Amino acid sequence: MLTTQRRAMISARLAREGQIVAKALADELGLSEDTIRRDLREMAAEGLLKRVHGGALPLMPPLPDFAARQAIDSDLKRRLGRRAADLVKPGQTVFLDGGTTNAEIARALPHDLRATIVTHSPTIAAEFERHDAEVILIGGRLYKHSMVATGAAAVAAIEHVRVDTFFLGATAIHPAQGLSTGDYEEAAIKRAIAGQAADTYVLATPEKLGAASPHRIMGVNDVTGLVVPAGMSDEALSPYRECTALIVA
Known part of the structure; x- marks a missing residue:
């Protein structure tokens, strides 16, 4: 699976389920957990999601005071x-x-x-x-x-x-x-x-x-x-x- 395809899947799943669990997604796709974690790191660096321990959450804008x-x-x-x-x-x-x-x-x-x-x-x-x-x-x-x-x-x-x-x-x-x-x-x-x-x-x-x-x-x-x-x-x-x-x- 191409990187762009994985990213599209990650974005769609975040919108649908509200979280990504790196190990579960890696097992589902038959990929290494390191591959999914790398995708999540790169997407977080681009401001597309929020990295958390074990996976990711949708990016929430900072709340005003x-x-x-x-x-x-x-x-x-x-x-x-x-x-x-x-x-x-x-x-x-x-x-x-x-x-x-x-x-x-x-x-x-x-x-x-x-x-x-x-x-x-x-x-x-x-x-x-x-x-x-x-x-x-x-x-x-x-x-x-x-x-x-x-x-x-x-x-x-x-x-x-x-x-x-x-x-x-x-x-x-x-x-x-x-x-x-x-x-x-x-x-x-x-x-x-x-x-x-x-x-x-x-x-x-x-x-x-x-x-x-x-x-x-x-x-x-x-x-x-x-x-x-x-x-x-x-x-x-x-x-x-x-x-x-x-x-x-």
């Missing part, structure tokens, strides 16, 4: 936030993950809602200054990129909370590779929260679908549903219909 992300697709995020807020019922205990999209859930919740809001994000907690809802703020080491608490103290506090609904934030959502994010500790915190929740929902902006970040949180089939924008093609959404419920905003 928290302040910059607040201005990205704000109308779409508001629409998703309003639809997600409809899922919250009086009397529930709700955990809101950090992030600019989940901030729109907080803004959409009625000010007179009688509920308990749990969050490890000081920016999310601040959104409830004038709400009737009780707010529990989880502390720990502040991960400034997402403005959320991480670390052992946060995990210990989360273990003592039971929630009805968790709105989880992810940087990437792939039907095979699942939900993922860019920070190892943040991924662990998200798993811990989901483990305490009866239902877990994810607000999915279009650029996150079909992508994979380095640190896996959980499978798409492990969440109760994805809140997706109206107007997306059936081709884009069909792989997710087999995994979980889709809630259209």
Whole structure:
């Protein structure tokens, strides 16, 4: 097989499966693992993929900082936030993950809602200054990129909370590779929260679908549903219909 053919296959598989495992691909093609690894190194040097131990992931553009992300697709995020807020019922205990999209859930919740809001994000907690809802703020080491608490103290506090609904934030959502994010500790915190929740929902902006970040949180089939924008093609959404419920905003 020619080098150009291997590269085309690698690119297609990354787009379809969200990862390349060098040994598995070498065995499948009847080639040496060194050959595949060389292809991955060269493609990474050209900015076509991201090399990781044992293989490769799709190249994800660097995320803008928290302040910059607040201005990205704000109308779409508001629409998703309003639809997600409809899922919250009086009397529930709700955990809101950090992030600019989940901030729109907080803004959409009625000010007179009688509920308990749990969050490890000081920016999310601040959104409830004038709400009737009780707010529990989880502390720990502040991960400034997402403005959320991480670390052992946060995990210990989360273990003592039971929630009805968790709105989880992810940087990437792939039907095979699942939900993922860019920070190892943040991924662990998200798993811990989901483990305490009866239902877990994810607000999915279009650029996150079909992508994979380095640190896996959980499978798409492990969440109760994805809140997706109206107007997306059936081709884009069909792989997710087999995994979980889709809630259209």
